[in-house]
Amino acid sequence: MSNDSHRALVIVDVQNDFCTGGALEVKNGEDVVPIINKISPGFDLVIATQDYHPAGHQSFASSHGKKPMEVMQIHGVDNVLWPDHCLQNHPGSDFHKDLDLSCVKIILRKGMNPEVDSYSAFLENDKKTSTGLDGYLKGMGVRDVYFCGLATDYCVAFSALDAVSLGFHARVILDATRPVDFPPQNNDKMIRTMVSAGVEMIRHDEL
Ligand code: VGL
Numbered sequence: 001m002s003n004d005s006h007r008a009l010v011i012v013d014v015q016n017d018f019c020t021g022g023a024l025e026v027k028n029g030e031d032v033v034p035i036i037n038k039i040s041p042g043f044d045l046v047i048a049t050q051d052y053h054p055a056g057h058q059s060f061a062s063s064h065g066k067k068p069m070e071v072m073q074i075h076g077v078d079n080v081l082w083p084d085h086c087l088q089n090h091p092g093s094d095f096h097k098d099l100d101l102s103c104v105k106i107i108l109r110k111g112m113n114p115e116v117d118s119y120s121a122f123l124e125n126d127k128k129t130s131t132g133l134d135g136y137l138k139g140m141g142v143r144d145v146y147f148c149g150l151a152t153d154y155c156v157a158f159s160a161l162d163a164v165s166l167g168f169h170a171r172v173i174l175d176a177t178r179p180v181d182f183p184p185q186n187n188d189k190m191i192r193t194m195v196s197a198g199v200e201m202i203r204h205d206e207l
């Protein structure tokens, strides 16, 4: 194949609402930005995801008359209800102003269906609806997918887990991620889940 892009970097949700002062603040979320800017030129293909919700999205506590961070069963599984975040056409959903997008070939928006959330860059939370990223990466000859960004224990973790189950070699660049870590210990739990599934944990200086 002519467009052999064996190593892809997926920059997950480095958006204002996940950084300090944002609606769904991840502690020190913006600290990933300089690391990502340093490493992204070293990849054959770079993709950035953007959490991009319509108003009234079902992942919002406000859509259920609940308080943010309450847990509610949706389709029989426990879901954390989030504060309204990453609203379409709102500064909160913009990428962090210092994130260098010059290497980014594709911006993949997700979470746009008002009824179904999408933590993963590959499959929506119904585990059926594809974003198309699997076919795109395979079409580009990618075998190795590296993940960085926000948040470690949600969108990074679910993306990396799907990557492994779709047959990619998945690595999380852990020091280029930050966790929500809610409920308490969730980050440790998700890192263990990823490692058991075959996701490799690395640091950016090991690239
Ligand atoms: C995320 C919760 C809700 C994430 C997105 O990017 O990890 N987490 N929406």
Ligand code: ZN
Pocket (backbone or CB within 6 Å): 051, 053, 059, 085, 086, 111
């Ligand atoms: Zn979201």
